[in-house]
Amino acid sequence: MKSKNTGCQCGGNSEANFTELAPVLEKYAQVPGSLITILQQAQDIYGYLSMDAINYISAKTGIKPAKIYGVATFYAQFRLQPIGKYLIMLCKGTACHVNGADMIEEAVCEHLGIKDGETTEDGLFTLNNVACLGCCSLAPVMMIKTADGEETFGNLTKDSVKKILDDYRAKEA
Amino acid sequence: MKVVIGQGSCGIATGAKKTSNEFERVVKEKCLENVVIDKAGCIGTCYLEPIVDVYGDEGELQARYVKVQPDKVEEIVEKHLVGGEPVQEMMISEVDEKFLSAQQRVVLRNCGQINPERIEEYIAKGGYEAVKKVVTSMTQDEVINVVKVSGLRGRGGAGFPTWFKWNAEKSSPGTEKYMVCNADEGDPGAFMDRSVLEGDPHSLLEGMTIAGYATGANQGVIYVRAEYPLAITRLEIAMEQAREKGFLGKNLFGTNFSFDVRIKAGAGAFVCGEETALIASLEGERGMPRLKPPFPAAKGYWQMPTNINNVETYANVPWIFANGGEAFAAMGTQQSKGTKVFALAGKIKKGGLVEVPMGLPLKEVIYGIGGGIKNDKEFKAVQMGGPSGGCIPGSLIDTPVTYEDINKTGAIVGSGGMIVMDENTCMVDMARYFLDFTKKESCGKCNYCRIGTKRMLEILERITRGEGKDGDIELLEELAAKVKDGAMCGLGQTAPNPVLTTIRYFRNEYEDHIYNHKCTAKSCKALISFKITDKCKGCGACARKCPVGAISGEKKKMHEIDPAVCIKCGKCEESCKFDAVERM
Missing domain, CATH: 3.40.30.10 (Glutaredoxin)
Incomplete structure (x- = not known):
């Protein structure tokens, strides 16, 4: 899944900025039951769902903003805040829990100075705890998602997870 | 080569x-x-x-x-x-070879054997022969009858007879009928469906097409979790190739039967595993369940007759038609026929996907195939059925894996997650973990589920913090019964199962937490302390790692932890090379 994060936190998107979303709406606005698909694609484009994006979708589809907001907040996938360049999806599934996912979370939080759902000040990392990535035999597991795709890391230890994060950070230097 | x-x-x-x-x-x-x-x-x-x-x-x-x-x-x-x-x-x-040879592979017959991105390899394994036979030479009733003879039951958790659902949809009038695949494998700790989607997507497409023919549905929808990007990619490739070969689309095999499939990516909500919630989500709404009846077979997607099965159920179907319903029924037990895929994980030596005939004892799966417990520790329990299931204790390890026998223990077969736990897993914490999950995933429609799971979680959190009170166990039991009765859908009705089974089999652990302020498994942080034993060589590694300076001692002499300062972070335990730090 491609995602582009503009990093813009001003929240002042005008309609002119939704040029990438326009073709999506052209395709789906009148197809019943497409709201989730539209929101998914909007999030793929902008990295998150801004209130402006919700209002824009509302104007094009005729669905009330309150309803769109209701759907967006119901599902774990949707974010209403921008995210960092690297999205850390830390698995908290049963197998990971039994194999020490809490310890890994502690290590990530300590290393990056953020908690679940937060983004580092430099805008590089966002931590999201997720229910299960389905790689249970390699527990504990995390996935790091970027604009270019995603990479999964298994059999994590406190030390290996720190090294992985450092490697990502080093790429930026 | x-x-x-x-x-x-x-x-x-x-x-x-x-x-x-x-x-x-x-x-x-x-x-x-x-x-x-x-x-x-x-x-x-x-x-x-x-x-x-x-x-x-x-x-x-x-x-x-x-x-x-x-x-x-x-x-x-x-x-x-x-x-x-x-x-x-x-x-x-040779030992590892046994992991594979001890299994009986129906659903996973092609996984790891073929390149899932090339339809020719699936065809070479006899793929799409079954659907061709069905569409060109069988009536709808004949198809449903074969499924009835096979005894196939829904592999998503409830174990409902598949033929019955198909027949109900077939009998329902509607201008359009739908065939939906639930690939929203939401149980934490389960990955059977992911493996089929990634390793053998055509078997799912073929199974859905057969089901579509049997029920009169012309449109299929696969509802896949967004957390499975690779599965979505491979499904898309498979669908494209199937259309090119004429296995999906209009007038299949020269008949007037048409069937095509599309993918809908889920957006992350466990409750969407429930049929009516899944349908709401397909329609772009919040995934909240509604009362049944009407059942989806009568009024489902867009109010039209709809059948919903999960990935594993559909993947069984082509095999059944290639080998006959009787061959499928010959595997398993009287009530639970065929095979079941389990995702073996947790504190197990050989974790992975295991497909065995129904009726095999748990012990065979965990020890015979899985090789036993990691680091040869003691087997304590196995969790089956995820947040809707329960923990089966070591004393019941001879239980055969069938829908009926597992239900008797208080757990369920579920979609097939099997998480093995050893002596270091705290059962109260396990119950807390699952309640934390269901509390977050409760859609909020029914009061008992919305508030009940939250109250139960609060009690469990208190107990694991060492603040449990006399009467907490009884209160949990009372709340559990109320939530089960008061919830409308499967999520709420089964949410208390992890708590009830752990109380049933591990009441002593609850009592230890509450009355003795002790975590039996030495896992709950608030109830343990760290102590340095005489194995200590005085290397000082722990003292250097301790973030609060709670460890003191002379070089080459036994060190000591000041319990008043210690924050129980466990860094000393990790850093010690001599196993000298013990949990008390």
């Missing part, structure tokens, strides 16, 4: 892609023109990934190499591909 590298999500996570790239590079460098590099889905032995199979020119398997990291590639190419001598020490051991 052909070199096949297993590349399911878990294989890729262990570096299978890098191994594959390295093979490409080395083979090219050595100009080995007769060697083809290919990929396959996951064969299920996750603990041995990355796995590389080398086939000879006749298609015979010459060697299966395990744990092949890129640095080992050169040696395999040099000795085996060039020299013709398999590298024995890297090959799968």
Whole structure:
């Protein structure tokens, strides 16, 4: 899944900025039951769902903003805040829990100075705890998602997870 | 020669892609023109990934190499591909071979055997023969009858007879009918469906098409979790290829039956595993369940007759039609027929995907196939059925794996997650973990589920913090009964199961927490303390790591932890090379 994060936190998107979303709406606005698909694609484009994006979708589809907001907040996938360049999806599934996912979370939080759902000040990392990535035999597991795709890391230890994060950070230097 | 590298999500996570790239590079460098590099889905032995199979020119398997990291590639190419001598020490051991040979593979028949991105390989295994036979030579009733004879029951958790649902949809009037696949594998700790989607997507498409024919549905929708990007990609490729070959689309096999499938990516909500919630989500709404009846078979997607089965159920279908309903019914027990795929994980030596005939005792699965408990610790319990299931204790390890026998223990077969726990897993914490999950995933429609799970979680959190009170266990039991009765859908009705089963089998652990302020498994932080034993050599490693300076002692003499200062972070335990730090 491609995602582009503009990093813009001003929240002042005008309609002119939704040029990438326009073709999506052209395709789906009148197809019943497409709201989730539209929101998914909007999030793929902008990295998150801004209130402006919700209002824009509302104007094009005729669905009330309150309803769109209701759907967006119901599902774990949707974010209403921008995210960092690297999205850390830390698995908290049963197998990971039994194999020490809490310890890994502690290590990530300590290393990056953020908690679940937060983004580092430099805008590089966002931590999201997720229910299960389905790689249970390699527990504990995390996935790091970027604009270019995603990479999964298994059999994590406190030390290996720190090294992985450092490697990502080093790429930026 | 052909070199096949297993590349399911878990294989890729262990570096299978890098191994594959390295093979490409080395083979090219050595100009080995007769060697083809290919990929396959996951064969299920996750603990041995990355796995590389080398086939000879006749298609015979010459060697299966395990744990092949890129640095080992050169040696395999040099000795085996060039020299013709398999590298024995890297090959799968006889013991590990048993992990596969002890299984009976119906659903996973092609996983790890074929390249899921090439329809020709599926066809070469007899793929799409079953649907052709069904569509060109059988009536709808005949198809449903074969499924009835097979005894196939829904593999998503509830175990409802599949033929009954198909027949109900067939009998319902409607201008349009739908065939929906639930691939929203939301149970934490389960990955059977992911493996089928990634390793053998055509078997799902074929199964859905047969079901579509039997019920009169012309449209299929696969509802896949967004957390499975690779599964979505491979499904899309499979659908495209099936359309090109004329296995999906209009007038299949020259008849007037048309069927096509599309994918809908889920957006992350466990409750969408419930049929009516899934339908609401397909329609772009909040995924909230509604009362049944009307059942989806009468009024489902867009108020039209709809059948919903999960991935594993559909994947069984082509096999049943290729081999006959009787052959399927011959496996398993009287009530639970066929095989079941389990995702074996947790504190197990050999984790992975395991497909066994129904009725095999748990012990066979955990010890016979899974090799027993990691680090040879004591087996405490196995969690089955995820947040809707329960923990089955060691004393019931001879329980046969059937819908009925597992239900009797208070757990459920569920979709097939099997999480093994050892003596260090705290059962109160397990119950807390699942309640935390269901509390978050409760859609909020029914009061008992919305508030009940929250109150139960609060009590469990208190107990694991060491603040449990007399009467807490009874209160939990009372709340559990109320939530079960007061919730409308399966999520709420089963949410208390993890609590009830742990109280039933491990009441002593609850009592230990509440009355003795002790965590039996020495896992709950608030109830343990760390102590340095006489194994200490006085190296000082722990003292240097301690973030609060709670450890003191002279060099080369036994150190000591000041319990008043200690924050129980466990860094001393991790840093000690002599096992001298003990949990009390």
